Amino acid sequence: MSNGKYKWIGTRVDRPDGADKVTGRARFGADFNLPGQLMGRVLRSPHAHAIIKSIDTSAAEKLPGVKAVMTAKDLPDQPNLIVPTGEMQVNMRDITRNILAREKALFEGHPVAAVAAVTDAIAKQAIDLIKVDYEVLPHVIDVTEAMKPDAPVLHDHLMTEGVKPPPTKASNIAKRMDNAKGDIEAGWKQAEVTIEREYTTQAVHQGYIEPHAALASAAEDGQLQIWSTTQGHFQVRGFCSRLLGVEVSQIRVTPTEIGGGFGGKTVVYLEPIAARLSQKSGKPVKMVMTREEVFRASGPAPGGTVKVKLGAKKDGTIVAAECEIALQAGAFPGSPLGPACWTSFACYDIPNIKVVGFDVVSNRAKVAAYRAPGAPISAWGVESTLDILAQELGMDPIELRLKNAAKKGTKTSYGPTFDTIGFVETLEAIKNSAHYKTKPKPGYARGVAAGFWFNVGADSSAAAHVAEDGTVTVISGNPDIGGSRASLALMAAEELGVDYSKVRPIIADTSSIGFNFVTGGSRVTFATGLAVVNSVRDMIRELKVRAAKTWGVDPEAVIWEDGMAKPAGSNVGEFEPLSLAQLAASAGKTGGPINGHAQLNAQGAGPGFGVHVVDLKVDHDTGCVHIDRYTAAQDVGTAIHPSYVEGQIQGGAVQGIGWALNEEYIYNAKGRLDNAGFLDYRMPVASDLPMIDALVVEVPNPHHPYGVRGVGEVPIVPPLAAVGNAVSRSMNIRMTDLPLSPPRLSAAIDAATPKIAAE
Amino acid sequence: MNDVRYSAPSTLDEASKAMLAANGTGWILAGGTDLLVQMRSGMRKPGVIVDIKKIDEMMTVQDLGGGSYRIGAAVSGAVLGEHKALKKAWPGVIEAINLIGSKQVQGRASAGGNLCNASPAADSGPALVAAGAILAIHGPNGRREIPVEKLHSGPGRTTLAPGEILVSFTLPARPKGSSDAYLRLIPRTEMDIAVVGVGVNLTISGGKCTAARVGLGAVAPTVLLVEDAGKALVGSSLDDAAIEKAAAACRAACKPINDKRGTIEYRTKIAGVLLKRSTAIAIERAKGN
Numbered sequence A: 001m002s003n004g005k006y007k008w009i010g011t012r013v014d015r016p017d018g019a020d021k022v023t024g025r026a027r028f029g030a031d032f033n034l035p036g037q038l039m040g041r042v043l044r045s046p047h048a049h050a051i052i053k054s055i056d057t058s059a060a061e062k063l064p065g066v067k068a069v070m071t072a073k074d075l076p077d078q079p080n081l082i083v084p085t086g087e088m089q090v091n092m093r094d095i096t097r098n099i100l101a102r103e104k105a106l107f108e109g110h111p112v113a114a115v116a117a118v119t120d121a122i123a124k125q126a127i128d129l130i131k132v133d134y135e136v137l138p139h140v141i142d143v144t145e146a147m148k149p150d151a152p153v154l155h156d157h158l159m160t161e162g163v164k165p166p167p168t169k170a171s172n173i174a175k176r177m178d179n180a181k182g183d184i185e186a187g188w189k190q191a192e193v194t195i196e197r198e199y200t201t202q203a204v205h206q207g208y209i210e211p212h213a214a215l216a217s218a219a220e221d222g223q224l225q226i227w228s229t230t231q232g233h234f235q236v237r238g239f240c241s242r243l244l245g246v247e248v249s250q251i252r253v254t255p256t257e258i259g260g261g262f263g264g265k266t267v268v269y270l271e272p273i274a275a276r277l278s279q280k281s282g283k284p285v286k287m288v289m290t291r292e293e294v295f296r297a298s299g300p301a302p303g304g305t306v307k308v309k310l311g312a313k314k315d316g317t318i319v320a321a322e323c324e325i326a327l328q329a330g331a332f333p334g335s336p337l338g339p340a341c342w343t344s345f346a347c348y349d350i351p352n353i354k355v356v357g358f359d360v361v362s363n364r365a366k367v368a369a370y371r372a373p374g375a376p377i378s379a380w381g382v383e384s385t386l387d388i389l390a391q392e393l394g395m396d397p398i399e400l401r402l403k404n405a406a407k408k409g410t411k412t413s414y415g416p417t418f419d420t421i422g423f424v425e426t427l428e429a430i431k432n433s434a435h436y437k438t439k440p441k442p443g444y445a446r447g448v449a450a451g452f453w454f455n456v457g458a459d460s461s462a463a464a465h466v467a468e469d470g471t472v473t474v475i476s477g478n479p480d481i482g483g484s485r486a487s488l489a490l491m492a493a494e495e496l497g498v499d500y501s502k503v504r505p506i507i508a509d510t511s512s513i514g515f516n517f518v519t520g521g522s523r524v525t526f527a528t529g530l531a532v533v534n535s536v537r538d539m540i541r542e543l544k545v546r547a548a549k550t551w552g553v554d555p556e557a558v559i560w561e562d563g564m565a566k567p568a569g570s571n572v573g574e575f576e577p578l579s580l581a582q583l584a585a586s587a588g589k590t591g592g593p594i595n596g597h598a599q600l601n602a603q604g605a606g607p608g609f610g611v612h613v614v615d616l617k618v619d620h621d622t623g624c625v626h627i628d629r630y631t632a633a634q635d636v637g638t639a640i641h642p643s644y645v646e647g648q649i650q651g652g653a654v655q656g657i658g659w660a661l662n663e664e665y666i667y668n669a670k671g672r673l674d675n676a677g678f679l680d681y682r683m684p685v686a687s688d689l690p691m692i693d694a695l696v697v698e699v700p701n702p703h704h705p706y707g708v709r710g711v712g713e714v715p716i717v718p719p720l721a722a723v724g725n726a727v728s729r730s731m732n733i734r735m736t737d738l739p740l741s742p743p744r745l746s747a748a749i750d751a752a753t754p755k756i757a758a759e
Numbered sequence B: 001m002n003d004v005r006y007s008a009p010s011t012l013d014e015a016s017k018a019m020l021a022a023n024g025t026g027w028i029l030a031g032g033t034d035l036l037v038q039m040r041s042g043m044r045k046p047g048v049i050v051d052i053k054k055i056d057e058m059m060t061v062q063d064l065g066g067g068s069y070r071i072g073a074a075v076s077g078a079v080l081g082e083h084k085a086l087k088k089a090w091p092g093v094i095e096a097i098n099l100i101g102s103k104q105v106q107g108r109a110s111a112g113g114n115l116c117n118a119s120p121a122a123d124s125g126p127a128l129v130a131a132g133a134i135l136a137i138h139g140p141n142g143r144r145e146i147p148v149e150k151l152h153s154g155p156g157r158t159t160l161a162p163g164e165i166l167v168s169f170t171l172p173a174r175p176k177g178s179s180d181a182y183l184r185l186i187p188r189t190e191m192d193i194a195v196v197g198v199g200v201n202l203t204i205s206g207g208k209c210t211a212a213r214v215g216l217g218a219v220a221p222t223v224l225l226v227e228d229a230g231k232a233l234v235g236s237s238l239d240d241a242a243i244e245k246a247a248a249a250c251r252a253a254c255k256p257i258n259d260k261r262g263t264i265e266y267r268t269k270i271a272g273v274l275l276k277r278s279t280a281i282a283i284e285r286a287k288g289n
């Protein structure tokens, strides 16, 4: 693959943060402490939907050891203003209400007040002393219920956007979205086979192991420092600036090591509260969520309903495709509806497409991004329907997809026309894999599904510094959640022509490097990678200037090769090459320190495609699923560090398998979450899974110097339908509702089997 | 969790006294894999913790001969799992205890703690009920013995009086041709809680089942001894019809609830499925004995 073409790229070097992480030296969110710090706690609503009539904090304030108490009154209200956070959009008016409820509590776990005290125990005691007078309102949890005309309305001001004429009555439907291509009615007329089905998925949590944690220290002169476990410290800074009314440059946010985020740490929960409590008390304030708080009040990804209709010719050519998606936004508008709609048919070259989407609020925690936000949900519907079509036509599911695969030049339903993409190559990688060429074991059934993600670019800054001994520091500003430090250092070493061990990548705080958009959208290796490459190129330009000065020649007469400055040709003169170390040693005489800088808004992110195949067995008596073999192929552009690329593919597949099999939010009749812990929120454990074989396909992105596309999100898109298709084929019953948990499968099997007389 | 006092007495009398003196705020600590989790979540707020792991009797396994063993209530699952003779004599009981948690949890968790925590879904319960284990209880008024199925009075509740401590459980002697098995259903393969658990203990002699006991967990407020299931098996040649009759008895005994872990229909059905599967394993094992 890329080996051979490059010296460093494509090698499996040790990660720069590896030793710290395996020895326990690495400091995560909850590991940061300051002298004199207080502990903060949040009081949360026990009700799914209630008017907050009054909050009495007087008893809490009087408790010895309590240093500050706050409610939403301590934060200025915010305008109705949409700002981007990673792949999602948030409204400032809503986000301040999500952080601390104002007029109403909108979900169980909704923060209502907060305290800071000298110990955690006192803070907890103080929380219990706060009296909130609630008027409990009827609640609604389910999307379909929330869309009904008589459903309890969460927001009196919410008029559905995107419908004509604009509605005059508030509802829970925040938005309708449409996108289309061709002429759908003409498409149905050409169709010889049509398949139509309706699917549901449940809300799922990102399930990062590390709970949210923040430490804030406000100084008397107005400066504010924050340490936070986040995917985007610049976003934390931006949000805190708006929410607290503090100028951006007064705030310095340092990202800690991060124990998983998967999109769920691109928003703020604790940081503004800790900061305000610190301002009020004059002391540093530390806050750490419990696991229960994480489940009740952070994340999750939405559940939703997906209706899909496909029309095809008998030879498998798809001529028409329609999809209607309704997603849970949680308590405030803003589900990942756009990506869910746009990705739905992105894998396929279909002439006539119609997609409609609805963003629906209900009394659940506000959703946050989760790996390829929205895409797994529409793919669950579309890829399941494709499987039914394949069965109906008697076609191999890979052949059906190959026949309709998007290629360079395919126009998507949402606008863009694809440049070079690798979907066909990825399908062929599966078709030619040892797994696909071997029949499933007796009793096992096989499922196949594909998935798409855009991958994004956006803003990045980077710097490269040469130290006096010729070693290099590469500075960027994206928290490393998937091994990006290693990838950035590999690209820098490749570009500079020096040993990987001579390059030390660091992640700078918000005051030490220019702006960087979040670690999300699979953008870091692509966009920040580009910034790093450009910063190294800027440094090389300077190195050539210094060599030229040393030799007394024009900078244009110097080339950079194998980590050394060399004369461009024999006509320049006879000069011994100058190494990085030599140039660094003489820098003081040639113009001072040698650094490079780059900043950019990265364009040309390369879309990624994945195809997964799974062999599994359903125990017909119990409904339990056993996965025997799983292979995931993906076009990654170029695998800068193959181990971390494979790790991303495996991790995404596992999360998708969990989403398919057991993960779900379970609410009781009062609208309270019944499974706010890892015991009853069932993510897969290691013993549930076989080794996930990752097949890395490399079709380089023409818009990146090393062909990077982005890897982290695609792999969570196919597994839901891959597993579902295998389960449905195994049971000979088409399953359309997630999760495919043992009770559900068992009930479906029983419903399809004639009752035994004895029972 | 303010100001918890910790004591680790070396005799049962001292432990019992310490519990009485704590006046309802005392909690026994065996492995702590339930207690510490409950303290962390705020569900338990002990004033006194009485660690019983320094009491010899509670930490020893005694071979009483003929396949009978007396097992200290605080012995960890890992220790029991490594006791070869015990494991051979009572494979069902030991596999049930060894299913608790993970490797790490096994290093601490005890069967006594599992029983006294009184979860109807606890894994050791059905196997010990099937085994006919007898509990020795030490209290302010001395000792008493009860069959294991008399320990629980409801979810999280036991019949232990203030100051009473579970000391040991005794597995009875069994004739040749006996064995046992335990199976549970969990949605995952590990680190999960039983949706249903079934323990079967039986004796085969001359091709006929001469004794059988069935314990059923997670389908009622307490672990159940399903006498009708045992009766269905005894006297039969353990043919399909007899086993189906025992499965039907298990289904009939179920009084489950609909909850996040399973529906009534599902739990009831699985009780029958697991009865059949665990009986099959117990038969295989008994034939080898």
Ligand SMILES: Cc1cc2nc3c(=O)[nH]c(=O)nc-3n(C[C@H](O)[C@H](O)[C@H](O)COP(=O)(O)OP(=O)(O)OC[C@H]3O[C@@H](n4cnc5c(N)ncnc54)[C@H](O)[C@@H]3O)c2cc1C
Residues within 6 Å of the ligand: B027, B028, B029, B030, B031, B032, B033, B034, B035, B036, B037, B052, B073, B074, B099, B100, B101, B102, B105, B108, B109, B110, B111, B112, B113, B114, B115, B116, B117, B121, B122, B123, B124, B164, B165, B166, B167, B191, B192, B193, B194
């Ligand atoms: C990660 C994890 C996984 C788990 N998985 C399982 C599982 O798969 N199956 C399962 O059944 N359980 C499981 N558990 C629960 C727990 O591990 C078991 O119930 C275990 O057997 C408890 O034993 P212990 O010695 O740790 O009890 P402790 O926590 O020490 O005690 C439990 C309770 O019993 C009381 N107690 C203990 N010993 C005595 C005694 N001798 N006399 C009177 N009272 C006493 C204590 O005061 C306490 O209330 C799991 C727990 C964790 C943390």
